[in-house]
Amino acid sequence: MTDPTPTTEPKPATDPKTVNPMLKTALEFGPILAFFAAYLWLKDEIFTIGGTEYNGFILVTAAFIPVFLLCMGALWKLTGHLSRMQAVTAVLIVVFGGLSVWLNDERFFKIKPTLIYLLFGGALAIGLMRGQSWLQAVMEGLMPLKQEGWMILTRRVMWLFFGLAALNEVIWRTMSTETWVYFKTFGLTAAILVFFMFQGGLFKKYSTEEAAE
Structure with a gap:
């Protein structure tokens, strides 16, 4: 489409659902703040799992991935919409966060x-x-x-x-x-x-x- 004028575009069948702004903000930024708080709490700890030692950063990263996905899932359920930016961010978090945990790096x-x-x-x-x-x-x-x-x-x-x-x-x-x-x-x-x-x-x-x- 070359014409950027929004008035010529058909409207979607359903608009995004209205959600409490405070709840929306909590779902978007809560995982990041939780990651920060958990890191400060566990940053100096070493955990041995399956004979392999993991520092606090890796353990917090492992917990952050499912928490982030749950919050994005709840946001999608409440609003009926996720932006492309949010979708791409979720994929990269899973891929690179997973690599950090898997390779302990x-x-x-x-x-x-x-x-x-x-x-x-x-x-x-x-x-x-x-x-x-x-x-x-x-x-x-x-x-x-x-x-x-x-x-x-x-x-x-x-x-x-x-x-x-x-x-x-x-x-x-x-x-x-x-x-x-x-x-x-x-x-x-x-x-x-x-x-x-x-x-x-x-x-x-x-x-x-x-x-x-």
């Missing part, structure tokens, strides 16, 4: 954010090369913008994702596991929030007339 789980942001940034880059804003399809309901605004925002978000991928590589390769856990839990989220806070000028300049009214 925490590096696989640490590289996951790098791959997530490279995939998302690469997808946006492909859309831009085709003259399309694929970010618009994901976020249009949240930020009504003119087409030119969507193209500018997509380009900026693309570079944000590539920058976060590079930053994650620097952090996990040069700093301690504890530093990376703090960065993963709070740093990445804060970086995205700060980024969108600084896009106020773009939102104001390219907002649709309906949004301005």
Whole structure:
């Protein structure tokens, strides 16, 4: 489809179900915060399972995977919808978290954010090369913008994702596991929030007339 105008697209048969915002937030961020708290609790512990020693990070990772999937399943059940970004994230968590546990090597789980942001940034880059804003399809309901605004925002978000991928590589390769856990839990989220806070000028300049009214 080359025409990005949403008014020409047929509406889905059923809209996403309404869910309590607090519950939705808890399901989305609860597993991450639980991972952080469990890591701080068990980071210095060594566990012997089946004759193999596992540190606290690996054990917490093993517990995080099913908890995350259960929360995503509950979110899908409540809303009737999961975004492509959530689906891709879930697959990468299972694959790379599973590799970390199976091979007893925490590096696989640490590289996951790098791959997530490279995939998302690469997808946006492909859309831009085709003259399309694929970010618009994901976020249009949240930020009504003119087409030119969507193209500018997509380009900026693309570079944000590539920058976060590079930053994650620097952090996990040069700093301690504890530093990376703090960065993963709070740093990445804060970086995205700060980024969108600084896009106020773009939102104001390219907002649709309906949004301005």
